[in-house]
Amino acid sequence: MNENEELERQFEFLRHLLQEDKMNEFREMFLDWHIYEQGQFYSSLDEQERHRLYTYLSPKEMADMFDTIEEDHQDMKDYLSEMSPRYVADMLNEMYTDNAVDLLNQLDKSEVTRYLSLMKSEDVRKIKQLLGYEDKTAGSIMATEYVSIVANQTVRSALTLLRKKAQEAEIIYYVYVVSEANCLVGVISLRDLIVNDDDTLISDMKEERIISVNVADDQEDVAKTIRDYDFLAVPVVDDHDRLLGIITVDDIIDVIDDEAASDYSGLAGVNVEAIAETPMKASLKRLPWLITLLFLGMSTATLISHYESLITEASILAVFISLITGTAGNAGTQSLAVAVRRLAISDDKDEKFFKLILGEIMTGLITGCVTGLVIFLVVGFWKHNFILGFVIGVAMLCAITVANLAGSFIPMLMEKLGFDPAVASGPFITTLSDLTSVLIYFNIAQLFMGFFIGT
Amino acid sequence: MNENEELERQFEFLRHLLQEDKMNEFREMFLDWHIYEQGQFYSSLDEQERHRLYTYLSPKEMADMFDTIEEDHQDMKDYLSEMSPRYVADMLNEMYTDNAVDLLNQLDKSEVTRYLSLMKSEDVRKIKQLLGYEDKTAGSIMATEYVSIVANQTVRSALTLLRKKAQEAEIIYYVYVVSEANCLVGVISLRDLIVNDDDTLISDMKEERIISVNVADDQEDVAKTIRDYDFLAVPVVDDHDRLLGIITVDDIIDVIDDEAASDYSGLAGVNVEAIAETPMKASLKRLPWLITLLFLGMSTATLISHYESLITEASILAVFISLITGTAGNAGTQSLAVAVRRLAISDDKDEKFFKLILGEIMTGLITGCVTGLVIFLVVGFWKHNFILGFVIGVAMLCAITVANLAGSFIPMLMEKLGFDPAVASGPFITTLSDLTSVLIYFNIAQLFMGFFIGT
Structure with missing residues (x-):
């Protein structure tokens, strides 16, 4: 907290310098900051202040700062529209390609074309190539600023190369060894370079066993590789093992965050990423789900209304509808969460399909039996009616088993069909299990109706 | 997939060498692997095979491999019990302190004491210090293997020091500059070292602005720092700015994963981390939640049973119970997910408390009005009964608003009381909102009873 307040105070002071138009004092203090803090400061300014700041900074300085601003920042488009196209083009030139591409992906096609027309042709070629990769693939998040070397060099020349490239490379802690045809043949860490003698040949020390993507x-598979192997970066190759780029651990942290947030959002039926918004905006985002689920819920209501005569005869049945639907919904949500998580971390998805579903059905039967037995006893003693207890117990057993089946089957089906399994969100499963629970409950009740009325 | 099969094939071959007791061939191939793959192989063996592997490897080699095995691996205790205590002690000596501590934390006190009694006193001191830090703090996840230097040295001596420490340090890409009293006064990256001239003084190039934790x-705050600043490691200091250790990005990835899994588990009311278990084990873990929620749900059932006479009079009321509870539950889950997420990423928790709650109430009112209006029209036209539609619409508006309040207030209260807000799990909120929804629904229905019966 204290550090935050200190930073807040410095923000205030810097803003003051900006308003007083004291460019030199401002630059001296501002450029001393970490680029992340610069980005935070920039995001906190109003349009006029941003404009002045923009006149103070070179495209390179602005680029360094923009490298740290999250690309999905909502105001990104405004920021760029406040600068001259030529300045933006220079800035994009200076940014790491992966970040420049992320930024361009936020813009309209016409704007992208305009900026690209102002950039150096070599950079444009690189950027166009990256823009071509499909979203959420390794290609879409890789950077092309890496250091590569051929195998017949020495440690000394590798270090010289590193020194030269240190300014522009995104990460210099790995040197990638390539063949003449730019095929990846080895990896050397900077740790290895500084430990070994200057005259050692690269070919003698390179790691033969290359892990690449x-x-x-x-991108989730890339995240898994980096996480498992504790890498700082992983090389990206094409189908012919040609080195195309690298993905660094900081980008992977963003991937892991995004995936976790998306699984989490799916379970709740709301996008939790959009924060600090007005109630009106929040409502607009939540309503589509709520209304969709309301109409799905209407089918449950319609179903119940088919059994209205049954309820008129035995209103006690109505008392337990929400208990049965609620419990089955809880069980289905548990299954769903486990299934989505397993799909996310599993390597071999086909093999586990039936095993997981079968396991969930078994789990449903066991938990259903126990829960059913408990409710049988509770209702039996409470209402002095063990036949009613039996009906509710059996209905609960069936409803839980079906909910577990749905909770595991639907996300796996989504995955098979190429959708994100998290799309089969929690509320959807709950509403679906409501429908089946009610159907099961009233059908069983109907069977036993003669027995428990009047007992 | 193809790479996986290749690895699988190699696993088979290596297992074969192990069974044939061909130690030299085995070692040559095994030690060529990445330590993560070694760990995977080790985990796939049976007890007899593990025992043979253990006789093949030195404590240092075993330690490198153990550094990659997740510390919460269920079989960790078995693994250690299969080795001689002296060997385990040597292995713990060789492991990075943070990993050794994680491992020891899995064991019983008596075992810890036994192993520590066999270790070098200096290592024991370090380990005991780390064992003393509270779970989930920076202290509990930091490593003590870092490289530090005093400011009056040159780049040359820093590089010499790095070469010497490269084998044991967990990360050599930062050198921490300390005062005589071991206070952290600066940070230099290896990138800076190799770019600068060998005779440059450390004091001339060190970053003055130190970010430390x-x-x-x-640990979540540490994760935020590393993520925001894109660090590979962050230094850990005590209240007097004395350097105690470092936390590396790979440990932070584990933290982010764990936190995400725990939020996600909370929302579903099930621990999703425990995978690949038998249906019986899974059931035992899920049942406590299901039964607890069943009894909470019983309170809803009891409440409904108070209104049984109302239902007998107008069985149509029963048709819409689950629609209202379900929709309110969905809205409450959305609020909950947003609140838990905001608490996780927010810096300043106090300030936002009332703003968030107020925002959620407003969001509840807006979504409630829209949803209520929709259901009013649907029920009105469907049942040709606009008074019934009005009752259900108003009940839905109230129920959604209350659910949003509960969904945001309860996790914030948990946070205030020092609990993990994710403990206020999804099913709990849903069940709670069921209860209030039913109460609201029947009270409103009772008020208008005279109007819509017989219309």
Whole structure:
């Protein structure tokens, strides 16, 4: 907290310098900050202040700062529209390609074309290539600023190369060894370079066992590789093992965050990423789900209304509807959460399909039996009616088993069909299990109706 | 997939070598692997095979491999019990302190004491210090293997020091500049070292603006720092700015994963981390929640049973119970998810308390009005009964608003009381909102009873 207040105070002071138009004092203090803090400061300014700041900074300085601003920042488009196109083009030139591409992906096609027309042709080629990769693949998040070397060099020349490239490379802690055809043949860490003698040949020390990812791999798989191997970066290759770029650990942290937030949002039926918004905006985002689920829920209501005569005969049945639907919904949500998580971390998705579903049905039967037995006893003693207890117990057993089946089957089906399994969100499963629970409950009740009325 | 099969094939071959007792061939191939793959292989063996592998490897080699095995691996205790205590002690000596501590935290006190009694006194001191830090703080996840230097040295001596420490340090890409009293006064990256001239003084190039974390900081805050600043490691200091250790990005990825999984588990009311278990084990873990919620749900049932006479009079009321509870539950889950997420990423929790709650109430009113209006029209036209539609619409508006209030207030209260806000899990909120929804619904229905019966 204290550090935050200190930073807040400095923000205030800097803003003051900006308003007084004291460019030199401002630059001296501002450029001393970490680029992340610069980005935070920039995001906190109003349009006029941003404009002045923009006149103070070179495109390179602005680019360094923009590298740290989250690309999905809502005001990104405004920021760029406040600068001259030529300045933006220079800034994009100076940014790491992966960040420049992320930024361009936020813009309209016409704007992208305009900026690209002002950039150096070599950079444009690189950027266009990256823009071509499908979203959420390794290609879409990789950077092209890496350091590579051929194998017949020495440690000394590798270090010289690193020194030269240190300014522009996104990460210099790995040097990638390539063949003449730019195929990846080895990896050397900077740790290895500084430990070994200057005259050692690269070919003698390179790690033969290369861990790389394919440019078309899913970003989640890349995240898994970096996490498992504790890498700081992983090389990206094409189908012919040609080195195309690298993905660094900081980008992977963003991937992990995004995936976690999306799974979490799916379970709740709301996008939790959009924060600090007005109630009106929040409502507009939540309403589509709520209304959709309301109409799905209407089918449950319609179903119940088919059994209205049954309820008129035995209003006690109405008392337990929400208990049965609620419990089955809880069980279904548990299954769903486990299934989505397993799909996210599993390597071999086909093999586990039936095993997981079968396991969930078994789990449903066991938890259903126990829960059913408990409710049988509770209702039996409470209402002095063990036949009613039996009906509710059996209905609960069936409803929980079906909910577990739905909770595991639907996300797996989504995955098979190529959708994000998290789309089969929690509220959707709950509403679906409501419908089946009610159907099961009233059908069983109907069977036993003669027995428990009047007992 | 193809790479996985290749690895699988190699696993088979290596297992074969193990069974044939071909130690030299085995070692040559095994030690060529990445330590993560070694760990995967080790985890896939049976007890007899593990025992043979253990006789093949030195404590240092075993330690490198153990550094990559997740510390919460269920079989960790078995693994250690299969080795001689002296060997385990040597292995713990060789492991990074943070990993050794994580491992020891899995064991019983008596075992810890036994292993520590066999270790070098200096290591024991370090480990005991780390064992003393509270769970989930910076202290509990930091490593003590860092490289530090005093400011009056040159780049050359820093590089010499790095070369010497490269084998044991967990990360060598930062050198921490300390005062005589071991206070942190600066940070230099290896990038800076190799770019600068060998004779440059450390004091001339060190970054003055140091970002560090306190040893008592929550691990989530450390994660936020590393993520925001894109650091590979962050130094950990005590209240007097003395350097105690470092936290590396790979440990932070684990923290982010764990926190995400725990939020996600909370929302579903099930621990999703425990995977690949038998249906029986899974059931035992899910049943406590299901039964607890069943009894909470019983209170809803009891409440409904108070209104049984109302239902007998107008069985149509029963048709809409689950629609109202379901929709309110969905709205409450949305609020809950947003609140838990905001609490996780917010810096300043006090200030936002009332703003968030107020925002959620407003959001509840807006979504409630729209949803209520929709259901008013639907029920009105469907049942040709606009008074019934009005009752259900108003009940839905109230129920959604209350659910939004509960969904945001309860996790914030948990946070205030020092609990993990994710403990206020989704099913709990849903069940609670069921209860209030039913109460609201029947009270409003009772008020208008005279009007819509017989219309």
